[in-house]
Structures are given as C-alpha cells and as structure tokens.
Amino acid sequence: MDVLYFAWVRERIGIPREAIETSAATVADLITELRAREDRYEAAFSDLTALRVAVDQKLTDFDAPLKGVREVAFFPPMTGG
Amino acid sequence: MDVLYFAWVRERIGIPREAIETSAATVADLITELRAREDRYEAAFSDLTALRVAVDQKLTDFDAPLKGVREVAFFPPMTGG
Amino acid sequence: MRISVQDTPFDLGTETTNFAAGHRDMGAIVTFTGVVRDLPDDPLEAMEIEHYPGMTEAALTDIAEQAMTRWSLGDALVIHRHGRLVPSEMIMMVATASRHRKDAFEAAEFLMDYLKSRAPFWKREITAKSADWVAARAEDEDALKRW
Amino acid sequence: MRISVQDTPFDLGTETTNFAAGHRDMGAIVTFTGVVRDLPDDPLEAMEIEHYPGMTEAALTDIAEQAMTRWSLGDALVIHRHGRLVPSEMIMMVATASRHRKDAFEAAEFLMDYLKSRAPFWKREITAKSADWVAARAEDEDALKRW
Numbered sequence: 001m002d003v004l005y006f007a008w009v010r011e012r013i014g015i016p017r018e019a020i021e022t023s024a025a026t027v028a029d030l031i032t033e034l035r036a037r038e039d040r041y042e043a044a045f046s047d048l049t050a051l052r053v054a055v056d057q058k059l060t061d062f063d064a065p066l067k068g069v070r071e072v073a074f075f076p077p078m079t080g081g
Numbered sequence: 082m083d084v085l086y087f088a089w090v091r092e093r094i095g096i097p098r099e100a101i102e103t104s105a106a107t108v109a110d111l112i113t114e115l116r117a118r119e120d121r122y123e124a125a126f127s128d129l130t131a132l133r134v135a136v137d138q139k140l141t142d143f144d145a146p147l148k149g150v151r152e153v154a155f156f157p158p159m160t161g162g
Numbered sequence: 163m164r165i166s167v168q169d170t171p172f173d174l175g176t177e178t179t180n181f182a183a184g185h186r187d188m189g190a191i192v193t194f195t196g197v198v199r200d201l202p203d204d205p206l207e208a209m210e211i212e213h214y215p216g217m218t219e220a221a222l223t224d225i226a227e228q229a230m231t232r233w234s235l236g237d238a239l240v241i242h243r244h245g246r247l248v249p250s251e252m253i254m255m256v257a258t259a260s261r262h263r264k265d266a267f268e269a270a271e272f273l274m275d276y277l278k279s280r281a282p283f284w285k286r287e288i289t290a291k292s293a294d295w296v297a298a299r300a301e302d303e304d305a306l307k308r309w
Numbered sequence: 310m311r312i313s314v315q316d317t318p319f320d321l322g323t324e325t326t327n328f329a330a331g332h333r334d335m336g337a338i339v340t341f342t343g344v345v346r347d348l349p350d351d352p353l354e355a356m357e358i359e360h361y362p363g364m365t366e367a368a369l370t371d372i373a374e375q376a377m378t379r380w381s382l383g384d385a386l387v388i389h390r391h392g393r394l395v396p397s398e399m400i401m402m403v404a405t406a407s408r409h410r411k412d413a414f415e416a417a418e419f420l421m422d423y424l425k426s427r428a429p430f431w432k433r434e435i436t437a438k439s440a441d442w443v444a445a446r447a448e449d450e451d452a453l454k455r456w
Contacts, residue, residue, distance in 0.1 A: 078426055080425055087282065087284060139217075159280065160298050162254060162274055191344065202334075270414070
C-alpha cells in the first residue's frame, strides 16, 4: 500500500510517500502502527483533529477500512481557492 | 417643467418629452391633468400600478410634490440587467 | 468605482483583466455578465435597450456607492449598454473586488438586484413578428427584499 | 464542464470570453477569481501551492458535477494553479453559465465553498523570514453548512 503525506505532514515525516506493508484493518489502526515506529511519525500524527485522510483519493474518516486499498494519504485541512 | 416618457408610455403618448405649464401640487395631480387632456394620455395613465415616476431624475412615488421641480418622467417598471 | 453607460460593445476579458489588475491588494474578484440569449427555437432578431440619460448614470452611481458602503469592497465596476444588440452580444457586466469572497459575491448580487429593478433601462425584444417590451418580473422586485 | 489544474498562468480575460462565447443560450455568466494579495505592509515574496495530483482533478470534477446537478447550469469551469506564485498573480478562477442569475451566482459560491475546503490544495506563504502553511479557517468549513 502506498502512503502519501502532504504539506506539513510531509515535512514532519520527511518523505512525500512510502510503500508500507500492513495488516491494519482501518486508517486508525494504520496510524497506531505508524506512531509506534519513530518520533517523526508520532510528531505528525499527535493531533488527529488537525489531520485529514483520503483513501484511494477520496476524502474519508479514520474509521475507513483498508481492505483492498492501494493508496492512503494524510494531510492537514485543505486551503485552496 | 419638462415631462419625459419612456418605453411603452412614450409610445402611447407619441412623444418622448414635452414642456408643460402646470400648477399641479403633486405628481398625482399632474397625472389627473394629463388624463383629462386627450385619449392618448388616458391610455398611458389608465393603470398606475404599471407605472413608475422619477422627479428630477430620482425614483419616487405619486404623492411627490412638484414645487421647484424641473423634470418629471413616467415609465414602466425597469427591466435592465 | 466606475460606471459606464454606452452604446458600443465592451470586451469582457479586457474589462475584467483591467479591473483585477487595478486591485492587487484584493484577493477576490467577482464578475457578472448578462448576455442576449441566442435560442435556436426562439428567433430573436435583436434586443433594443432604451434608457434615461442622466438618471441612468445617477442611479447606477447611487447603487454602486451603496454597495461600497455596505460591503468591504476595494472597488466596483458597472457597464451597461443601450441601443440595439443582437443575440450573443453582452448587455452589461458588474465586477466587485474585495479581500473576502463573501463580500465580493454578495455585493455583486446586490448590484445586480438593484440594477435590474431600479436603474432606468427598458428592454424590447424584436422578432420577425413582434416588438414587445419585456415585462418586469415579480421575482426581480422580490429579490430586493433580502437586502 | 472543464477542470484544469496547472502550474502555468491563465489569462482571465481569454478564459472568461471563451467560456461566455461557448454558451450563447445562457443569459447569465458569473466568474470568481482568486488573486495572491500584494499588501504593501505585508511583504509576501511568494505563495507556494502544493496539491495531490490525481485526487485534485477527481475532487474538482466531483464538485463541478454536483453544481451542475443542483443548479440549472449550462456549464461550469474551474481552473486552479499550483506551484510558486508571486503577489498579484491569479491563483484560480471558477465560471458558471445559466439562464438565470440566481443559479449562476449560487453555483459559483457553492463551487468556491467546496473548492476551499474539499479540494486537496495547501498554501504556504513565503516571506523574508518565514515559510508558513496557511491555516484552514473555521468560517470556511462553516460555509459548507448552507448547501
């Protein structure tokens, strides 16, 4: 599964994307796994209210299941326009 | 005093403007005078709900006084834009 | 603030670009453009627009000044044509510049609502068979109540 | 309906004129344009816009399709830039075409409200001293509630 990071999430984690092998059932489970990895993930995911998630390029919530998913992206609230 | 007519009011009366000597105190009094003149005025002023009036180029109502006024205009509701 | 009542065409692109270029400190630009409809089933030959020279400019200036007072605007533009227009020609445009999109949108809607019912223009639709004055619509008058 | 996500500048005049020209049966055209502010007291060097290629186009298409469904629109256009922009450059534009001004206005406001908070763009303001990500505003999120 590809995991993408944008804006300050990308900066805190230090890379724009990575391939991750995981058996996490939901986005929330994946976040728990990532936070346990290294401080930079802990720093990026410490405040979930400041984060948004897209699964296969669709905005969703942290309960979203990951079965069959190819791409998960984490980023701050959008500021386009 | 100059009296101006626009759109179908102009067409019914047959002229775009005329100079009128009047001692009418209000727009309503002026209309009463005009209606008494000729059929074409009667035709133009028969339904006041379909008419609007401007006094010295400001939209107003039929009670408006005419003292000191230089220009009165009659026309249908506007349809700009 | 600029008001133009003219019988000549205007170029929407040029007008909008110039308007935006004059307001570099304004993040939001809204424009509205009215076009003579070109309906295949409704063979309009022309639209004639009559107006009240002098009062037209005064009424549009008053409307634009009200908009500048009621919303946080950097500028407002109103262009309205009169005379004979053919289908697909642009009748008029308004533009508003603000720091905030809400102000720019609301002020443009306000300008349009007032311009429709309070500026002395009268349209007539010319077809092969008729030349009818466009009737004012109750919903246009009602639109003023929200301001 | 056209969606364009691009790093190159666009010409507001050309885009608006072409959009209007393509919809001769639509009497009302509304545009919104967002500009990088050029504030004398606030020396912004540049605005950098990051986006999520693939999802951006999908999100904008979804938003525009919703607008086409909810209002009586002849067409909708969304152009949004990404990359590095300097003050006074145009960031984005939307345009709507309808037979009725109310639909054109409302659909343009809807497009803007959703684009602000639901399309994956992130802005960063570069000054001589800092490079800060723009924070999302609660009022932008609240603006979605009215639709």
